[in-house]
Amino acid sequence: MAAQRRSLLQNEQQPSWTDDLPLCHLSGVGSASNRSYSADGKGTESHPPEDNWLKFRSENNCFLYGVFNGYDGNRVTNFVAQRLSAELLLGQLSAEHTEADVRRVLLQAFDVVERSFLESIDDALAEKASLQSQLPEGVPQHQLPPQYQKILERLKTLEKEISGGAMAVVAVLLNNRLYVANVGTNRALLCKSTVDGLQVTQLNVDHTTENEDELFRLSQLGLDAGKIKQVGVICGQESTRRIGDYKVKYGYTDIDLLSAAKSKPIIAEPEIHGAQPLDGVTGFLVLMSEGLYKALEAAHGPGQANQEIAAMIDTEFAKQTSLDAVAQAVVDRVKRIHSDTFASGGERAKFCPRHEDMTLLVRNFGYPLGEMSQAAPSPAPAAGGRVYPVSVPYSSAQSTSKTSVTLSLVMPSQGQLVNGAHSASTLDEATPTLTNPVPRPPWAQGDWDGCRGGSQVERNWRELVQEEHWCWSPPEWVGWAGLAPQSRVKRRGVPGLSGGRGRPCQAPRERRGPESG
Known part of the structure; x- marks a missing residue:
């Protein structure tokens, strides 16, 4: 929590034009700063926090989420978070856009952000x-x-001023379809309630020196893929795609491992996965920085981090009453596991002398929160991937969850390489889904006494149910009452835009419907 408060203070000291964008209240974020442990187990921060995140909704009901993992400073992550918002939320996406349009806009946004950052350091x-x-x-x-x-x-x-780079994972929700774009090593998971438990699917692939498709791409440029895999890192990072990092973009010919490349080997072109339909889906989306799952892998070993984190999130859904609390509780849990493993002096203590910044973003799709938790329905396995039952060591003796969770792992599709990018979507659009029964709030049942009759939100709901005979859809209402008031985006500087000024954008009026996040 101290790191989160410090981050808020930093944001207050350095106002951004994005401060006035409407937030999505169907999502929550948790974070923790990096730690290095001394021999006595005391943890200290090795460098200022370098992660960043965003969770916005636009006036045309487009939702944008992102988690950014930086290195060698936070300049790049801050730049990317602000400029990506400008490239995606100022009218570039609308309900009329096709799936191909959305993918094109995402590709263009990453390209503009990369070029704009490198141009911003030209003078330096x-x-x-x-x-x-x-x-x-x-x-x-x-x-x-x-x-x-x-x-x-x-x-x-x-x-x-000029050093550093960033990895990014971004999710766009438009027309109830989910698109994920990533560069680097952050992850996106879609966790869906099914008759067999919680199905956990990684929607993207890690761009690392262990990724065979990435090694093939590098070999096509004339590089020794075997040597790159053996060395494991390129200029201190495992990632083969990253935003910024002028040294590997401009000076790769002076780097022994990359000098034979015919063109830039380290790129900022994202892989885009989707569109994934979300009609009838009950569950949650997870975006997390590399630091979170790497810390858990250091403590428990590789291979189960996605499933463990999904199980922790499910447990906290039953215990917490806000999505921020859910995400922060999971981050705190991973942090404790990591520090306890180091302090134990056991077999895996040698892998846990330090961890990087950790960020977790959770977006809810009607999953029961807090007192609304009920027994989970049992779904059919997905048709779009191979499903593997998994065991998860995480459990909580104090858990108040009424949900019995059995996890299954769906491996992401590698797809076909097209110009260095995957063309296949991870999940089949025909994946069957069932909806968790979620209790309706009193104002949806006509029990107006239970509403206490005071807020504008409740009066809106009365009007909808009584006068417009609005059809109720339970999974969507969770967290809706936290809608931000009307505001107008102020004309503050948007990084990389001509003249340093951003276009004004009218925030949406409070929508009297569950789709308004």
Whole structure:
């Protein structure tokens, strides 16, 4: 919670144009900063937090979610979060768009963000080159005479301004269809309630040096894929796709592992998965940074992190009364597991000397929250992938959940490579789904006494049910009452836009329907 409060304070000190975008209240976020442990088990923050996230809805009922994992500073993640919002929420997407249109807009948005960031550091790169040309050749920096000290200090400052990169996973919900775009190692999971329990599907693939498709892409550029896989990292990162990082974008010919490449080997082109229909789906979407699942894998071993995290989320759905509390409780749980494993001195303690920043975003699709939890229905297995029953070691003795959860794992489809990107959607559109029975609030049942009759939200619902004979759809109402009031996006600077000014965007009026997040 301390990290979350610190993040809020930082946002207050550095206002953004996105501060006035309407938030989606059908989602929640939890986070924790990085930690390194000393021999006595004390944890300290190794660097300022570098993760970022967003959860917005636009006036045309388009929802945008994102989790961004940075390295070597937070400049890139902050830039990406703001600029992606500008590229996707200022009228670029509408209900009239086809699936092909949405995919095209997503590809274009990532391309614009990448080019805009690299252009934003052009002046700093030019100044760096000019200063370096003033230093005597062949002399190590620590041996330079005192008159060069100011140049060295300025070079250090410039390096901080231009260094770093980011991995991103973004989800767009439009016309009740889900699209996921990712660059790097963050993950998106779709967790659906089925007759066999909770079906957990990873919607994207990790862009790492262990991904055979990525190794093939690099080999087509003339690189030694076997050597890359053996080394495991490229300039300190496992990711083969990333936003920013000028060193591998501009200077790859000077990097031994990449110097033979015919063109840029490390790219920011996203893989896009979907559209995934969500009609009748009861469950939740998970976006998480690499730091979260890596911390759990360090403590418990690889292979089960997705299922463990899904089980933790399910448990917290039954215990918590807000989605932020659900997400934060899971992050705190993973953090404790990691620190306890290190403190235990056991077999896996050697894998847990530190963990990176952790961010978890959960978007609800009618899954029972808090006191509304009921016995889960038992669904049929999905038709769009191979389903594997899995056992999950996570359990809580104090859990008040009334839901018996059996998890199944659906492996993401690798698909066909088209210009370095997968073309296949992860799930079959015919995947059968059943809806969890969710108790209706009193104002949907005509029990107006239970509403206490005070708020505008409740009066709206009365009007809908009594006068318009509105058809009730239970799974959608959860969290709706938290709608943000009307506001107008202020004309604050949007990074990378011409003139540094953003176009005004009228926030939606309060919609009297469950689809309004």
